[in-house]
Amino acid sequence: GESVGLHLPTLSVQEGDNSIINCAYSNSASDYFIWYKQESGKGPQFIIDIRSNMDKRQGQRVTVLLNKTVKHLSLQIAATQPGDSAVYFCAETPGGYQKVTFGTGTKLQVIP
Amino acid sequence: EAQVTQNPRYLITVTGKKLTVTCSQNMNHEYMSWYRQDPGLGLRQIYYSMNVEVTDKGDVPEGYKVSRKEKRNFPLILESPSPNQTSLYFCASSLLSPGTGDYGYTFGSGTRLTVV
Numbered sequence: 001g002e003s004v005g006l007h008l009p010t011l012s013v014q015e016g017d018n019s020i021i022n023c024a025y026s027n028s029a030s031d032y033f034i035w036y037k038q039e040s041g042k043g044p045q046f047i048i049d050i051r052s053n054m055d056k057r058q059g060q061r062v063t064v065l066l067n068k069t070v071k072h073l074s075l076q077i078a079a080t081q082p083g084d085s086a087v088y089f090c091a092e093t094p095g096g097y098q099k100v101t102f103g104t105g106t107k108l109q110v111i112p
Numbered sequence: 113e114a115q116v117t118q119n120p121r122y123l124i125t126v127t128g129k130k131l132t133v134t135c136s137q138n139m140n141h142e143y144m145s146w147y148r149q150d151p152g153l154g155l156r157q158i159y160y161s162m163n164v165e166v167t168d169k170g171d172v173p174e175g176y177k178v179s180r181k182e183k184r185n186f187p188l189i190l191e192s193p194s195p196n197q198t199s200l201y202f203c204a205s206s207l208l209s210p211g212t213g214d215y216g217y218t219f220g221s222g223t224r225l226t227v228v
Contacts, residue, residue: 008152032210034216034217036217036219041221041222042221042222043116043202043204043219043220043221043222044155044202044204044217044219045219046216046217046218049216089154089155093210098143098160098162098168098209098210099157099160099170099171099210100145100157100210100217101157101171102147102154102155102156103154104152104153104154105154
């Protein structure tokens with residue numbers, strides 16, 4: 001619900017502009033990464049994933065970039081729309097492990 | 113429709129009164145997991161299960177129990193709830209374990225628990 005968005009870094013973007021959401025991950029052994037979108041009152045929803053043997057992957061209006069050197073992940077959303085307003089989480093899984101660790105999230109606000 | 117179903121959506125209970133939050137998935141997924149979500153802390157894993165009768169602790173398992181007697185169900189049990197377990201809880205499932213391949217989660221809609 002709305003309380004999920006409290007205390008989060010917020011990115012405000014004009015409708016139609018591109019958005020870039022960043023994530024610093026913690027484990028250099030992580031080899032699988034996912035971005036999730038969480039709208040108010042709902043559970044997180046899978047957006048796009050990437051394996052560590054890639055540095056870029058594109059979906060529909062979204063692109064994920066991975067920089068393993070600095071342990072950085074980014075989500076780019078093209079032509080941001082009001083429906084993109086949500087909290088975005090990155091998640092990482094170390095190879096061979098069964099746990100998934102989530103980042104704390106970034107709130108995206110789209111200004112009409 | 114492929115989904116993860118949690119019940120109840122909202123629950124207010126008193127300290128010490130045992131409760132169970134149910135989770136069911138209809139996708140024949142092997143891997144299921146429970147997370148709690150708190151402001152500023154993101155999603156933290158409580159327990160996970162790689163298959164029937166196989167469960168393991170996540171990062172914050174204290175005060176919780178789980179069971180996996182059937183593939184589709186993965187209930188979360190709070191034997192003696194305390195106010196610090198007030199949180200938003202999510203159940204999630206994936207086809208196989210995230211560590212074995214490219215398997216993202218399908219999440220339930222969440223259960224907002226308040227312990228007074």
